[in-house]
Amino acid sequence: MTGRRSAHLPSQGPELGTAAPFFPQLGDLAADTTREGRVGVVVTLPGVDSATTYHLRPPGGGPAWSAPADGTTLRPVPVQATHITLLPGRDALYDPRARQGSVPVEIHFEDGSSREGALILTSAELERLYAQTSRLLTAHENAPGETS
Template structure:
């Protein structure tokens, strides 16, 4: 054993294979599954003069309520803005016949998430061609040979 905590194990308090429950805070965006995934801003919390969550469309409009246990509410993830390569070796899986590269996905809220860019052989050829074109353009802009 590594001595590091493994919160996915039931003996350490989390149920195996489940994510932590989502309890939105005031001002959070939440998607309400009882309303077909409608997104709203949490404008009142249970216990603060309300028995339920109160939500309102982000641009204004008719508010609605959701159960106090937040069972129908889901987080609305921040949108990705761009991805950058991580400094790790690219891999090729002969069995799957695909390559992979580690990337860091940046989100508009300033957070980031590690992910893997999976490339099929045609994707790899296209990426090689596009990268070569970019490098040629860079050379031209630096005054190098065309």
């Protein structure tokens, strides 16, 4: 990732792990485990303006609800991936021992950040991808007004 944080990323930053307690800040998105993972925006913090609990509101608006001040029922909401692109200048590799291919990709997130990764494909998946990209290339070549 680029190090940029979305307004709804956990306040703890990249060091947040599965064992680290989650203490969201104002504006963070949090999933409330006591409400079947319902996601809300933190609108009030415990200890601020005489509040004794976290107050959350659905991202699109709606009635607020409370969560315990210790944050034990709240979980961070990760930034969602929006799309994946091929990494320029990097070739795909085939590993005959593992019988799979690896395509270098860049994963793009809704906050504008990105991360390098690999698309791992079995032999059957490689054949399926080949068939699908062949159909795309044919459609591209037959599209009116298209130039290569």
